[in-house]
Amino acid sequence: MSNKTYNELLIETSELIGEATQADEAVFEAGEADRNTLLPLLLELRVRYTVLLSRLDSVYDQLLQPQKRMIVKRLLESCLGRLIEIKHDLVELRVSDHTFDDDEALVKLQVTPHEAEPCIPQFFIRERAEEIESRRQFVLDTLRKLGYEPPKPQPLVLTEQQAVIIIQSHERARQGRLRGQFMKEIRLLKEKGRDQKGEMSAAAATAIQKVWRGFLARRLTKRRKHEEQLLIGMQLPPYSESESKKKAEEVKDYRRTLQMEREQEYQTALVTIEEQLRAQHGMKINEQIGDELRRWIREYYDRTGRFPEMPSEESGGSRAMYSRTGTGMDSEISKSSPVSSKESKRSKESKDKKNNKTEENNKNKEEPEDLTVYKCAPSAFLKDMVGANEEYEDIWKFKDDIDNPHERYYKDMIEREKMVKIEQEIRNIVDEMMRNELELLQAAFDRDRAQKGKKSKKQQKKVRRGGKKNKKKKEKDLTPDRTTESLFEELVANGIIRPYPLVNIDDFVGEKCYIGSATTEDGVEALPCLGDVRQLVKEYCILPLGSEFVRNHAPLVRSVLITGAAASGKKMLVHAICTEVGAMLFDLTPANIVGKYPGKSGLIMLIHLVMKVSRLLQPSVIWMDDAEKPFVKKIPKTDKTDPKRLKKDLVKIIKGICPEDRVLFIGTTRAPWDAEQKLLFQCYQKIIPIPRADYGSISLLWRTRLHKAGALNPRLEISCLSRVSDSYTMGTLLAALDAVLTTKRRLQLRVRALTAAEVAVKLSYWEPVYAEQEAAADSWWYKTPMEKRRQKIMQRLEELQAEVENGG
Structure with missing residues (x-):
């Protein structure tokens, strides 16, 4: 795929982000809403953000322009964080960790249930590939020093009897082929001795033609049927990577190498351009800012008869003074002083704590009355997503890239950013100089009028209080003099x-529960499948851990x-x-x-x-x-x-x-x-x-594993095998399949197809999950906090409904 393709995909994705954020903001503007009306909206938003996540991941993985990729990553992480927030809101709404997809949302957005499952962004691993590989290699090297060797695949070892049987079968096959060739030569010699003028009868020729044409017709019909079943997905194609897929992966790898080159060029350009701008404009900017500040201080002194107080760097520095006017200057500066800001923060924190306590008490009091109403938690990612999308639309959406066909960095954008940075750094330096000059002037002014400053002691006291709090938060380090590598090596040893072992989450094979949303609407608890467990592990474990920004702000x-x-x-x-x-x-x-x-x-x-x-x-x-x-x-x-x-x-x-x-x-x-x-x-x-494997998950496991092993054939009854495999765990099924498909049996698949009876007989040697174990797991699950809470809420809702019906 070309640069144009990914840019167009990004434009379409930006429009979809605008639609999703508008719908999301409407949910927050509504405030508290009925649970039944809010639930489908959140389910639809979850599917929208899932689709956006996969789109942004593919764009970020293949986009070359380094400055554009920064905005795409902001969008990607914000979308990921918002998806996790919606998940936690849905859990609170349904009082269940499993949030099944809504059929209406899937139909409306034209998304399959497989596409509605969140994907794992590729930058989790790709941007840290060298670091991950070095750590893994360090662990293996440390273990090798201690005498540990990683397990190697065991070679095929045959007993003497098995080797004799294999040699005998091959020898008999060789003798049979020689005997067949010998008999063929004898037959040809006999045919040559016949009278060449003899002709076959018309009946014999017709019979031969009939048989041959019937054979050709049956073979053609079988081929067409196979192609049609492949087209509609009733049969799986042979397990082999096609040339088109290989070429596509090669193109992606090539674009990733180009992407790294563009990133390195961009990073070097950041340094060189900043150095050039400092050399050209540094002194000039320093003089301009210093002259402006001195002129402003002189005007302020002439107007008020005293020197101004320079705001701190945190509150804006000299820029904050320029944004304020004449008479209100002193009062506004005093409000923005560090002491007053700390006091205001403390007062706000105390007020917030009191408000939170009162809100919690009110919630506890009103909990049985407000069961039908829910308010979504405030989002930490929605604002950033909207801002990043607006920035993309302003800068990149309509930017003409004809002059930059190779997707390299834009120098003018770097210069603008660096000029702002250089100006701010120089302003901070000049502000510090002005603070020192103002202190000297104020001291001389006070000395002349015999005045003393009394504010320093109060500031010192407050600084000390803050220092005491910080000391309490510090944890004692028991290994202050040791390096990370030494601690790492000790724990490995x-x-x-x-x-x-390196395992992908998609290797955990399982189907999703496709009727979960419909059954929950009818008031019946839906049983999750293995695919729902896989999705839950992604949402709770993998997606929050992969990004530092998401981890810091997500639930x-x-x-x-x-x-x-x-x-x-x-x-x-x-x-x-x-x-x-x-x-x-x-x-x-x-x-x-x-x-x-x-x-x-x-x-x-x-x-x-x-x-x-x-x-x-x-x-x-x-x-x-x-x-x-x-x-x-x-x-x-x-x-x-x-x-x-x-x-x-x-x-x-x-x-x-x-x-x-x-x-x-x-x-x-x-x-x-x-x-x-x-x-x-x-x-x-x-x-x-992890629930018991359902029929759909077992059938999917057999189909994928047998297809990968090359043992899938039309005569193999997958449905029957799946029924027989009920009450067995997925690990047991894989162990039985490995026991059946030995090296010898794999070599015989072309001659003798695999049957369901072979797997079923081997499966009988393993123990299934008995009904007593399932009953113990079910009874324990009903004692978990989430399930207890759900049962209480369902009971209260039933009581409220009964009161309404009796009152009506």
Whole structure:
């Protein structure tokens, strides 16, 4: 695709952003609204921002012009943050973490359910590729020094009997081919000996023609049927990368290299142009600003008989003085002084705290009455998105790029930006000089009139108070003299930081629940599918961690608990989260920290190292497998891992994660009902249960995996195999498939097609998820805070509806 294509796509996307932001602002202007009317609006906005996210991601990934890419990135991050905010509003509206797509919104926007799932921006990894690879290589090198070797693929090893059988079968096949060739030669010799003048009868020729023409017709019909099924998507094409896809990827990679070259040119131009402008205009600007300030101070003194107070740099400096006029100058400057601004801030904070307390009390009092009304939380991204889109429309939308076909930087834009920066820096320097001169003049003026200044002591007292507060916020650093690399190496050597397999989140195969919105409208709770779990992991874990700007301003999720049966994909999701954002993985599983950092002091050091290094190497994921063990009431005697070692400190670790820290605590467990529920729910903010695999997800798994392995054929009954696979986890199904498709069986696929019976027989060796385990998981889920809250609200709504009906 060319530069023109991506520029046109960006123009269309800008128009769609304008439509989405208008609809979004209308929701905020409406204020409190009925939940039933607000829900479809938010669902439509969610789909709109999802489409915009994928468009902006493709444009940002391939656009060459470096100055234009800066605005596109602002739009991309704002769109991403707003999407997360809408998700949290929908969770509060539905009182459920799973927000199913609205059918009307999908039809209106002409979007498929697959397109309505948020994509993961490519810049999460691509802009940090070198850093991620260097960290991963450092971990592997450190482990190699300690004697650890990464697992290698095992070669095919045959027993003596299997080797003899393979050799015998190949020898018999060779002998058969030789015998067939020998018999063919004998037949040809016999035919040559016949009378060449003999002619076939008309009946024999007709019969041969009939059979041959029928064969050709059947083959042509079969081919047409296959092509038609490929066209309408009933059959999958052979699993092989087409030449067109390869060429498209090559073009994208080439544009990415050009993009890096343009960025390097732009960065060097920023430095060189700034140096040139400083050399040409620096002295002139310094003299102009100094003359203006001295003339203004002289006029002020002649008019008022005293010297002005120079505003601080934070309040605007000398520019703030020029924006104010004559008599009101002194009062406005005094209002903008640092002391008054601090006092006003404190008074505002105290008022805000009082207002928040009163609002919370009012909410608690009015909660049963206002269940049908909801007000969206204020957005931290909408204003920035609107401003970035307006800036794009003003500067870039109608800009003619004929003179810049290679998408290089614009020098005039850099000069304007740098002139503003240089002028501001010089103004700050001149302002500081003027402050010193004014202090000397004021001191001489006071000395002449024998006056003393009394404001300095008050300012010092307030500065000291601020200093005391800052001292309380500081945490004690137990390793002040050690470098990040030494701490990193220590944690790797102790197995706390560990390598993980590279897995994409889309490898977690599963269909979405397509009837969720319709069933919830009818008052029936919809059961989520594996595709909904994948989307939830993206929204809570991957998307906020990938961008620092989004993490700082989006609703904060500190910890997530992933529950599910054995081999349901919990560890795979943890590895996918780390892979998609390029995070470091810290393993605090009780079995992993046995014998490491012993004693109370050792535990304090372990927590300190994990929190410090996770902040230094962010984004980071702190993972604990068997998350229920620290909160188990009775520890089995056979368990010697001391699981309760971190029981008291887990809440402190999780609460210590700030919005500025791109750190996420993830727990995985098979049996969360074994733990003390109160302590478990105090630790984990969000709970993501992995449900039993549904028919659609299992069918999709078999179809994709068999197609990738080249074992998919029309005779293989996918539907029957999916029914047989019910109540098995996805990991179990993949293990059974790997056990069936050995190297020998893959070689035989051309001769003997794979059947569903082979997989079903092999699957019978594994244990399914029994009904008792599902019942225990369901009963535990109804005790979670989110589900309890939903049940209470549903009960209150039913009571209100009954009162209305009885009153009517």
